[in-house]
Amino acid sequence: MSPPRPTLLLSVDFEDWHQLIRRRVGASNWREPGPALARETEALLDLFERLDVRATFFVLGMAARAHPQLVKPIVDRGHEIGCHGDAHLPVHTQTPAEFTADLRAARATIEELTGKTPVGYRAPAFSITRAADWAYGVLAQEGFAYDSSQHDSPAIRDRTVPARRAPHRLETGLWEFPVAVWRVRSARIPVGGASYWQLLPTRVLLRGLRNAGSVAGLYLHPYELDPEPLRAMLPADATATQHAHAKLRETQRNGARRRAPGALEAIARRFDLIPYGEAHARLGDGA
Numbered sequence: 086m087s088p089p090r091p092t093l094l095l096s097v098d099f100e101d102w103h104q105l106i107r108r109r110v111g112a113s114n115w116r117e118p119g120p121a122l123a124r125e126t127e128a129l130l131d132l133f134e135r136l137d138v139r140a141t142f143f144v145l146g147m148a149a150r151a152h153p154q155l156v157k158p159i160v161d162r163g164h165e166i167g168c169h170g171d172a173h174l175p176v177h178t179q180t181p182a183e184f185t186a187d188l189r190a191a192r193a194t195i196e197e198l199t200g201k202t203p204v205g206y207r208a209p210a211f212s213i214t215r216a217a218d219w220a221y222g223v224l225a226q227e228g229f230a231y232d233s234s235q236h237d238s239p240a241i242r243d244r245t246v247p248a249r250r251a252p253h254r255l256e257t258g259l260w261e262f263p264v265a266v267w268r269v270r271s272a273r274i275p276v277g278g279a280s281y282w283q284l285l286p287t288r289v290l291l292r293g294l295r296n297a298g299s300v301a302g303l304y305l306h307p308y309e310l311d312p313e314p315l316r317a318m319l320p321a322d323a324t325a326t327q328h329a330h331a332k333l334r335e336t337q338r339n340g341a342r343r344r345a346p347g348a349l350e351a352i353a354r355r356f357d358l359i360p361y362g363e364a365h366a367r368l369g370d371g372a
């Protein structure tokens with residue numbers, strides 16, 4: 086008899102790459118809906134269907150309002166809706182009152198578009214750092230049941246330490262589901278993020294995921310499934326510096342984009358991929 090397949094949690098940070106890159110470089114058209122999220126969402130939903138997997142989509146409020154027609158089909162095709170906040174600003178730069186307002190704005194948008202109240206949260210860029218651990222109290226007060234913002238990646242400064250490898254309960258009662266990280270001696274390799282998959286051969290990636298802890302989390306972004314190359318398409322008034330900055334990000338992101346579908350397919354052949362809500366429900370059953 087073959088051993089049981091290990092389980093990983095599958096998620097998407099549902100956001101509009103064009104809005105975020107344009108805001109990052111200071112372009113004037115950043116609030117406008119980007120041109121690619123519809124085709125990226127379709128590609129993601131089709132890939133998940135082909136692999137017969139369901140995921141949690143942590144939806145960003147401002148992206149959902151820019152593309153209101155894209156959110157309900159995610160639920161209709163069997164996926165869970167979580168919350169990625171509203172404006173995609175780091176939690177550690179906000180006050181508790183600002184963070185509460187951001188959560189409520191996102192939740193109102195998600196409820197209006199789907200009729201569902203999200204109970205899971207993921208911070209933009211995993212920004213619930215040590216300086217912002219008050220955010221867990223706010224999430225519990227606001228009715229959230231679980232969080233997935235802890236990511237022991239060397240790229241994140243001032244992160245919560247010591248990091249735990251498995252789902253665990255926080256003092257606030259909230260469950261925390263950490264992102265997959267492969268610890269090799271003193272190194273930490275963030276194997277849970279599709280943006281890192283381009284750096285690793287498939288067999289190394291799979292080995293890393295097998296050693297990343299129990300029920301660890303994976304995260305993708307819609308742009309990583311874009312069937313076409315990413316172009317920031319800045320407005321006519323953009324400066325040479327803005328174009329250069331955007332070009333650099335395009336190059337980085339297009340590398341991840343080419344690699345993500347094949348890597349996910351290889352992962353799905355060897356692991357059971359489930360949404361976060363399903364793992365949370367299993368914990369509730371004492372499983």
Ligand SMILES: [Zn+2]
Nearest residue numbers: 098100209210
């Ligand atoms: Zn994000």
